[in-house]
Amino acid sequence: MKNILQALVLVPVMAGVTVAQAAVPPKQVVESYMKAWNQHNPNQAASYFAKDGVFYDAAVGTPQKGQEAARDNVISVFINAVPNLKWEMTSTPIESKDGISFQWRFTGDNTGAWSKDTPATNKPINFEGVSFVRVKNDKIVYQGDYYDSATLNKQLGW
Template sequence: MSYYDASVGKPVVGKQQATHDVVKTFVDAVPDLRWEMTSKPVYNGDTIAFQWRFTGINDGAWAGTPATHKKISFDGVSFIRVAQGKIIYQGDYYDSKKLTDELK
């Protein structure tokens, strides 16, 4: 499994590494996070794409910066590839500048 966050620019490889480096980072920074699909998924062979919205309150450290306790809300798109019934790739693309501005 490979996870790519466009704002970071390099993929994280492996389910355990993605869980620790990506999922845990978001949950620790925004404990009340809500990641909501905002469009119906689009399928093309082994690829799925959908839009989403991430919301919550920044009550934990994020990328080495202390919590701001501010509400955040940003939209993005995920592209997922599947092989043999398992996710082998997920790429997330979102407006990281908006997120940075909201955290100020």
């Protein structure tokens, strides 16, 4: 029996058939994604999103559809507004084969404008939230962020 199993594994390889590698675990994808945020690199962070991925920020309420929208309307906004940001996982994540959820803390100083109509406050921020992330083919296809926007707004003086 052992020889039959070995033959079944070796035949496709010897025949030139490409064997698919195991997918990157969602936690590893998210850790790399968060590292890009913490390196203040919106293009790198967005590269972890699927082209048609969805980023949902519950405080805003409008899903951002697509990799470019996630980069331009969420990731870049936060990185530009809080150029020294630090985003860290603060809980042991709950993982499945295609997703991960975890608590996090976001800290930094708001020294950049949030938009042309919302200038920097030059105040420190420190707030917590939870993310639900679904991963397919090593890319984020959905990220839902739920956080304490009342505390964030108070810290910013809004």
